[in-house]
Amino acid sequence: MMINVSEWVWLNEHDSCTAEHLLEVSGLSPEEFDELVEIGVISPIESKPGIRRFQLNHVVTATTARRLRDDFELDLHGMALAMTLMQRIDMLQQELVAARARLPAGR
Amino acid sequence: MKYKDYYQTLGVERTATADDIKKAYRKLAHQFHPDVSKDPGGEEKFKEIAEAYSTLKNPDKRQEYDALAQRPAGQSFTPPPEWQHQSGADEASFDDVDISDFLNAFRPGGGAGGATRGTHRPMPGSDYSVNVSVSLESIHSGSEIEVSVDIPEYDSEYDLPHRVPRTFRITVPKGAKEGQRLRLAGKGGPGTRSGQPGDLYIILAIAPHARYRLSGRDLFFDLDLAPWEAALGASIEVPTLGGKVQLEVKPGTSSGQRLRLSRRGLPSSQGEAGHLYAVTRIVMPKKISDTERKLYEQLAAVSNSNVREPGQEKKQ
Numbered sequence: 001m002m003i004n005v006s007e008w009v010w011l012n013e014h015d016s017c018t019a020e021h022l023l024e025v026s027g028l029s030p031e032e033f034d035e036l037v038e039i040g041v042i043s044p045i046e047s048k049p050g051i052r053r054f055q056l057n058h059v060v061t062a063t064t065a066r067r068l069r070d071d072f073e074l075d076l077h078g079m080a081l082a083m084t085l086m087q088r089i090d091m092l093q094q095e096l097v098a099a100r101a102r103l104p105a106g107r
Numbered sequence: 108m109k110y111k112d113y114y115q116t117l118g119v120e121r122t123a124t125a126d127d128i129k130k131a132y133r134k135l136a137h138q139f140h141p142d143v144s145k146d147p148g149g150e151e152k153f154k155e156i157a158e159a160y161s162t163l164k165n166p167d168k169r170q171e172y173d174a175l176a177q178r179p180a181g182q183s184f185t186p187p188p189e190w191q192h193q194s195g196a197d198e199a200s201f202d203d204v205d206i207s208d209f210l211n212a213f214r215p216g217g218g219a220g221g222a223t224r225g226t227h228r229p230m231p232g233s234d235y236s237v238n239v240s241v242s243l244e245s246i247h248s249g250s251e252i253e254v255s256v257d258i259p260e261y262d263s264e265y266d267l268p269h270r271v272p273r274t275f276r277i278t279v280p281k282g283a284k285e286g287q288r289l290r291l292a293g294k295g296g297p298g299t300r301s302g303q304p305g306d307l308y309i310i311l312a313i314a315p316h317a318r319y320r321l322s323g324r325d326l327f328f329d330l331d332l333a334p335w336e337a338a339l340g341a342s343i344e345v346p347t348l349g350g351k352v353q354l355e356v357k358p359g360t361s362s363g364q365r366l367r368l369s370r371r372g373l374p375s376s377q378g379e380a381g382h383l384y385a386v387t388r389i390v391m392p393k394k395i396s397d398t399e400r401k402l403y404e405q406l407a408a409v410s411n412s413n414v415r416e417p418g419q420e421k422k423q
Contacts, residue, residue, distance in 0.1 A: 010280060011288045014376060025290075025306070060288050061307075063234070064142055071136055071157065086142065096321075099324035104329050104363060104388050 001086045015056040016045060022054060026062035028069075035076055036065060108201045108209070112180040113159035120344065121177070132160040150238070158207045168210050175314045194382065209258045216321035232296035232305035236288075240314045241279055243321065246367060247373055249281035254309055255386040257302050282376045285313045285321070318346070324373045324381025330366070331390045332356065343407050347383055354385060362389045 007017075022042075023033055036042045039050075042059055046053040064086070069079045114121050117131040136157075137143060141150040162168045178184060186201045190209070201209075237256045245252070254275045259268040279287060288308050295305025319326040330345065340358035344351050348366065354366060365384045372381025396402070413419045 008277070008289050008291045010283070010376075011290055012284075012376065017187045049363070057288075059290060068140075068142060072133070072141060095130075098322040101320035101325070102365070102384075102386070104386050 008087065009056070011057045011059050013055045013057050016053045017056050017059070019044075019052045022058055022062045024057050026066045028062055028066050032065070032076055032079065033062065035080050036083060038064070039080050039084060041065070041087055042079070044073070108184060108186055108204050108206055110175070110178050110180060110182045111155075111159075111206050112177070113163050115180060116155050116159040117163065119328075121173070124243045124245060125166075128160065128163050132156065132164075148215065152216075153159060161208065162210050169345055171210065172206075172251065176300055182199060189288050195354050196264075200262075200264075200267055203269050204267050205259070205270055208270070211268075229302035230299045231302045232298040235295045235304040236308040236312045238312055240312050242314050243285070243316045243319060243373070244278055244348060246281070246283045246313065250279050252279055254324075256287075256307065258294075258307070261297055261299075264348065275307075278377055279311070281326075282374045283311055285311065318384075319348075321373070324379075326381065327365075327384045327386055328371045329355070329388050330385035331388050334389055334391065337361065337387070337389045348373075356387070362387055 014017060019033065022028070026033075028036075033042070037044065042054060043057050044052045044054055061083070064085050065079055068074060068082050068086075072078070072082070076080060113409055114123070117123075117128060117135065119127050121132045123131070133185065139146060139149040139153040139156060141153055144153075162172050170264060173188065174182065185211075185229070191198060191201070216283045235256060235258060237254055239252060239254055241250070241252060244250075254277055255272055256275075257270040257272050261268055275291065275294070288310050291307040291309070293304045294307035298304050307374075318328050320328070326348070328345075331341070332341070332343075336343070336356060337360045338358065341356045341358070343354050343356060345354045345368075349371065352368065352371070354368065356366065360366075365386045366387065368383040368385065370380040371383035373378045392399075
């Protein structure tokens with residue numbers, strides 16, 4: 001059976017959402033979410049009293065954090081550390097891919 | 108129903124303690140977890156490991172599982188009478204039921220509408236994710252793809268979870284990025300006791316391309332030049348994702364130079380575009396004729412260039 005999907009959302013950096021949305025979708029607790037914001041793994045694009053908005057692709061960051069927490073049975077600080085390291089690895093991998101792309105391919 | 112050997116999956120004896128099971132799970136999770144491992148088959152393997160651990164770490168589920176006689180993995184077996192009694196279903200209704208879906212549904216901590224024990228609070232459905240490989244061409248111009256995934260659904264008669272194939276037609280937007288995710292809210296596993304259904308995530312992976320290498324939105328490809336093209340310059344027809352264009356190679360071009368074709372890379376969803384870079388590579392023909400050899404000898408004799416020490420004249 002083919003389903004034409006109408007209710008889908010591309011998780012990109014151009015659209016935004018609230019902290020409540022990220023909490024609901026990811027299953028993180030408010031305390032865990034605030035820790036990720038505190039250490040800079042998730043940064044708000046807008047922060048006014050009572051309103052915080054985040055890039056929509058942070059749905060992926062938040063769900064990854066929850067998955068690592070559950071699958072490795074991590075506490076709050078373990079989860080935050082794992083996410084910081086994963087973010088650094090992602091950045092290094094992107095730089096590696098970019099550097100390889102610039103080099104002529106071997107024959 | 109097909110038998111799965113959860114002890115074999117975790118690599119432990121059937122007599123393993125809870126601590127042994129946890130240790131085995133953690134070791135395998137470090138090896139195969141999709142967020143940690145680069146093993147291409149890691150995600151599928153981790154699903155099996157997580158499923159085995161989810162059953163064996165729970166004493167009630169483990170007891171229920173252990174009550175099944177051990178048999179080779181994948182062998183069909185008849186569910187025990189108490190399972191049929193709990194669900195009210197006959198033996199044939201279990202044919203395509205996954206053992207883990209049943210244990211999750213009818214044991215504490217999981218849940219289906221027909222649960223007889225455990226929690227009675229609403230349980231949200233599981234999230235599912237599926238990796239889809241797309242070509243550079245399809246994200247350059249945007250495209251439609253079909254994605255198939257097996258998702259459990261509860262039948263209306265016995266409330267048994269059956270895996271049902273679902274195919275979704277998805278529009279991949281122009282300029283989608285590697286690893287970008289599409290969230291299909293409520294299209295994952297069904298919730299139970301009025302719990303919300305889970306979500307389905309589609310993760311895009313850009314397939315390696317025979318010609319282009321991707322860096323952000325920029326594309327790179329190797330442009331092979333004959334020595335005389337590099338020396339004298341040339342106008343060369345090169346393929347781009349948007350069609351062929353003429354590229355002017357300036358006289359005196361060296362290997363490893365990057366010639367930019369502006370805005371011929373990948374577009375972004377905001378209308379901007381990356382660039383396409385031709386990385387030059389001077390290639391000597393494998394065989395040269397006698398005439399060519401003589402011309403090279405003539406060139407060697409008259410040239411004063413010293414490519415190893417620029418600015419210095421060639422030593423005679």
